[in-house]
Amino acid sequence: MIGRLWGCFNPPTPPKSSDAIRFGVLGAASIAPYSLFIPAKSHPEVIIQAISARDRSKAEAYAKSHGIPEVKDTYQDILNDPNIDAVFIPLPNSLHFEWAVRAIRAGKHVLLEKPSVSSSAEAEILFNLPELDQPNGPVLLEAFHNRFYPAWALFNSLVDPADVEHVESRSMLPWWSTSKDAIYFNYNLAGGTILAMGTYNFAALRMLFGQSPDECTSCDVKSYTEGIHDKCDYDFKATFRFPNGGTGVASSTLVGETVMKPSWVTVKTREAVIPNDDLPAGQQQYQKRELTLQGLIHGAFWHRIDIKEINEIRTKHGQVVKQWEKTTSRKAYTWKEAGGEFSHLPGEAHWMSFRHQLEQFVNKVKGRKTQHWVEREDSIAQMKMIDMAYEKSGLGPRPTSSFK
Structure with missing residues (x-):
């Protein structure tokens, strides 16, 4: 390390x-x-x-x-x-x-x-x-x-959006790392935690569900109420309803605990039937999965992907015969560690997510193939989700530029 x-x-x-x-x-x-x-x-x-x-x-x-x-x-x-x-x-x-x-x-x-x-x-x-x-x-x-980093690509590849039932993501900055006078908390400069850090968490929800939310069902904020800081949230928790019926929760704070904690995202999947030819007639194996990426934003410093499989064997009448859990962990500081379709991509262990991003930006400018990209439609959808949350919070969307 x-x-x-x-x-x-x-x-x-x-x-x-x-x-x-x-x-x-x-x-x-x-x-x-x-x-x-x-x-x-x-x-x-x-x-x-x-x-x-x-x-x-x-x-x-x-x-x-x-x-x-x-x-x-x-x-x-x-x-x-x-x-x-x-x-x-x-x-x-x-x-x-x-x-x-x-x-x-x-x-x-x-x-x-x-x-x-x-x-x-x-x-x-x-x-x-x-x-x-x-x-x-x-x-x-x-x-x-962060979306250009191998750990995120691997984590995203482990999730089938059709199976996703619930996603929760959290980020934070300690109280001592920010100042009320910083641009984070200036309403006229489009300040607020949702835009500053929460945008990472919102994007994670959209990527893992594979679509944009239908509705922001709640957005609880703590915000300033005076001067240029008015309507600037310093802490929030927002819940979204997605088209497949699943829910997503995003939260962040810019006045967090003294000790910096890694950002994370957890995905819970719907129960699925697992083929198991070794079971007696009338029994079936069912499985739910919980996948967590610790270190969502700055994976080069430290990250870990935890994959928990929650299994049950039940009779056709619903009686539980056996229960067990299995947890495995993975890391991907390089594309080789990510493996599979990613293993051939260029990169070194010392490349931060910013370096991976720059690689793809240069490739696009030079007319070469890009392995990862943030499409224009994606960026528009991201801002619609942010506006949705701000509207639900009661603070309202950030001011729009008068530039034409």
């Missing part, structure tokens, strides 16, 4: 290719080193070329700290630069829509921090821009990095 984590933050640095994708970064965000700069070090086809921030002096200090060669005066200067191929947008949520639209109209590929936008209305416009359908047009990806 120590060796893997050292490699995550200190990856090898191969020479850059002559046709490397040159990124411009909008904003001096604290997430950018993890989500792009470190992954880019080990990718021979990615160069971090330029950055801009609202404060030029801050941008210069940030660029010097991270070895970025150019500092631009404005975000628009980055979009106007013909030497910039792609932009990374880790700005506050409320600015995602405007600058993603501007970048796409400028012909730039866009890696867009999640949540992609602030509302489903914005998502419908952004992901249906005509430029995205042009031959060799810009590539747009919502950066749901």
